[in-house]
Amino acid sequence: MKTLLLWASALLTVLGIGISVYFFYALSAPFEINGEGEWMMDVTGQVGDFIGGIVGTLFALTGTALIYLSFREQTTQNKREAFEAAFFEMLRLHRENVAEMRLSRSLSDHQELAENRKVFRLIYAEFMECYFEVKKFFRKTDDYILPKYQAELKRIADRISPYIDVKEMAMIDTAYCIVFFGIGNEGEQVLTHRFRSRYNNAHFRELLAYIKLKPQREDEKRFQNFVYFRSLPVSAQRAKIRELYDYKRRATITNPTLSDDELRFLARNDYTKYYGGHQHRLGHYFRHLFQTYKYLHYHHNLDRKEKYLYGKTLRAQLSTYEQALFFINSISTLGMKWELLAEYKRTENMDEDQVDKLRRKNHLITEYNLIKNLPGESLFGFRYRTYYPEIKYESEE
Structure with missing residues (x-):
């Protein structure tokens, strides 16, 4: 639009100048009136009005277009500044x-306080810990991901690349949501609500129960207990988690692998969870x-x-x-x-x-x-x- 108006303005200006020059030279030449030669410049009043009407209109249109462009440019500049x-x-x-941003985190041998951008490094490290713990629970995609959610992830992946692993997407989402919401009472409710429509019920409940067992490093006894628990095969972990779940529900436990003292210790909720949420x-x-x-x-x-x-x-x-x-x-x-x-x-x-x-x-x-x-x-x-x-x-x- 701007380019078109500039070209139109230039064309009207050139046209007006051309008409003016043409009539100036044409009317300056002598010609005959009643057989007598006269200089036309002596009787050009009416003709001047005629030329002025045409050329003046062209110049007026040019001026209007340039004023509009100037106004539009000013408006654009005001919007740019805003x-x-x-x-x-x-x-x-x-x-x-x-x-x-501030984040304090207990590491293996010291307490680290991160500020500003360093917080993102600690959160990312926490995500990676959670991801590898979640990964152990995802053995077969079809076993844990509900068909509807799996189809949805497949549609998303197909639009981007044939090399995307749907299971990896699900594991990233699971670990990130745990790190984001945390595994406290409120966070666990949010996660349960989100995961209920995506994963097999037993799978995500056992996963959350396992993740919830991980305490902050300051609680040395619990942390060492979790380290031992984490070293067990997934099948053994799942069995112990089911025992703990049945214990909390006061259901009968057949062939227990945990003692009563261990069950009472693990069932306690008076400790700070490792994944507190961000x-x-x-x-x-x-x-x-x-x-x-x-x-x-x-x-x-x-x-x-x-x-x-x-x-x-x-x-x-x-x-x-x-x-x-x-x-x-x-x-x-x-x-x-x-x-x-x-x-x-x-x-x-x-x-x-x-x-x-x-x-x-x-x-x-x-x-x-x-x-x-x-x-x-x-x-x-x-x-x-x-x-x-x-x-x-x-x-x-």
């Missing part, structure tokens, strides 16, 4: 969210980050290149471990809206191909290369290129 003010305020709030840290952090990128992505006064430059500015604020945890979050059901289940406006009679096309327009992670800076080709066995194959990773440049 966008930048809001965007950089969001960027400031993001920095504040990170600066306010919802109060990560929930606000990821919601704010998501809303910031949505605000950028759907802004109408920026072209794609400009949006990417602003998105790159925000991405530069994310540390490596932030991007690593962000990658895990995006695969889980808590963060699939970033890309795997991107938002879209559905209309009637849309088929799956149309839905997929609309979703691809809102693939925020790929559009802004949000995990571009992850090192190498994989992270603790997770090949991020499998899930986001179109990103231009820094390690390839």
Whole structure:
């Protein structure tokens, strides 16, 4: 539109100048009136009005177009300034969210207090611990994942890559949800509600019971007991968990492998769980980050290149471990809206191909290369290129 008006203005200006020059030279030449030659410049008053009417109108149209362009440019500039003010305020709030993070964690030989971006390293390490513990309980996909949920994960995977392992997606989601919500009383209720429609009932209840047994390292006796428990084969772990479950329900236990003292000890709930949850840290952090990128992505006064430059500015604020945890979050059901289940406006009679096309327009992670800076080709066995194959990773440049 802007280019068209500029070309039209230039054309009208050239046309007006051309007409003026033509009549100036044409009317300056002598010609005959009643057989007598006269200089036409002596009697050009009426003709001048005629020329002025045409040329003046052309110049007026040119001026109007240029005024409109100037007004439009000013409006665009005002909107740009308003966008930048809001965007950089969001960027400031993001920095504040990170600066306010604190996490204390007991390690094998000392207590570590992490602040700011270092918190993400501890949370990611906690996720990996949980992932390997969850992995032991996922032996066969069909045994534990309900068919409906398995089909849903398969549809998501097929849209992205044929190499995605549905079982890995389920394990990542399970471990991340446990780390996110924690395994306290409230967290266990949330997890039970979320897992009930996805996994076999006995499977996820035994898994949560096992995860719940893990205490903080300060409780040395319980922690050593859990370490021993963890070293047992999964079949033995499941058997002992069922005994504990029956003990709590006051059901009859046949062929017990745990003594009464062990059952009473394990059944106690007066200890701090290892997975206390990070919802109060990560929930606000990821919601704010998501809303910031949505605000950028759907802004109408920026072209794609400009949006990417602003998105790159925000991405530069994310540390490596932030991007690593962000990658895990995006695969889980808590963060699939970033890309795997991107938002879209559905209309009637849309088929799956149309839905997929609309979703691809809102693939925020790929559009802004949000995990571009992850090192190498994989992270603790997770090949991020499998899930986001179109990103231009820094390690390839």
